[in-house]
Amino acid sequence: MTAPRAPTAAEIEALAKRTLDEIPAELKVHLGEIVVRVDDFPDAETEAAMGLGSPFDLLGLYRGAPLPHRSVSHLHPAIDMIFLYRRPILDYWCETGEDLADVVRHVLIHEIGHHFGFSDDDMERIENSDSP
Numbered sequence: 001m002t003a004p005r006a007p008t009a010a011e012i013e014a015l016a017k018r019t020l021d022e023i024p025a026e027l028k029v030h031l032g033e034i035v036v037r038v039d040d041f042p043d044a045e046t047e048a049a050m051g052l053g054s055p056f057d058l059l060g061l062y063r064g065a066p067l068p069h070r071s072v073s074h075l076h077p078a079i080d081m082i083f084l085y086r087r088p089i090l091d092y093w094c095e096t097g098e099d100l101a102d103v104v105r106h107v108l109i110h111e112i113g114h115h116f117g118f119s120d121d122d123m124e125r126i127e128n129s130d131s132p
Contacts, residue, residue, distance in 0.1 A: 007100060009038040015104040023112075034064075034115065035081045036108070038094050042085055054077035056088045060107040082111040 016036045023031070041047075041055040054057055064080030084107060093103050113123045 002114065006090055007086075009040070009086050012038045012084060012089065012104060015101050016082075016084060016108050018101070019105045019108050031115065032111065033077050033079050037081055038084045038086050040085065040087045042083070054079075055085075056091050058085055059088045059092060059103075060084050060111045062111040064115060080115055082108065082115075084108065084111075 002054050013036065016038070020028075020031075020036070042050070042052070042058050042061065046052075046058070046061065047055055050058065059082045062080070063083065084104065089100075089103055089107060093100075096103070110123055
């Protein structure tokens with residue numbers, strides 16, 4: 001018997017693209033150009049800046065200027081990026097037994113929430129609310 005193979009970065013990226021394709025058009029229009037990048041772990045600079053105890057502590061990261069912080073005169077030369085961290089995502093997936101597509105979807109939607117300017121607390125309230 002051979003051990004199962006861990007999903008590759010390309011497979012995680014395909015799950016993320018599927019999630020992006022399913023985002024309602026009225027939200028997608030406000031996303032603009034966002035690049036989704038899958039890395040095994042956050043880089044050392046990100047790990048230090050966020051004060052992570054372990055590189056496994058971060059599943060994803062939004063880098064860019066949140067929409068509420070932009071103005072008409074805002075010059076935003078960099079493209080907004082969402083980083084998905086493969087190894088922490090896989091670790092979480094193995095520990096929880098959740099469907100991998102659901103884990104990737106949750107992390108990606110969470111990071112898109114940061115693009116829209118929501119804080120972690122805002123998103124937790126939204127996720128825990130009874131209203132749609």
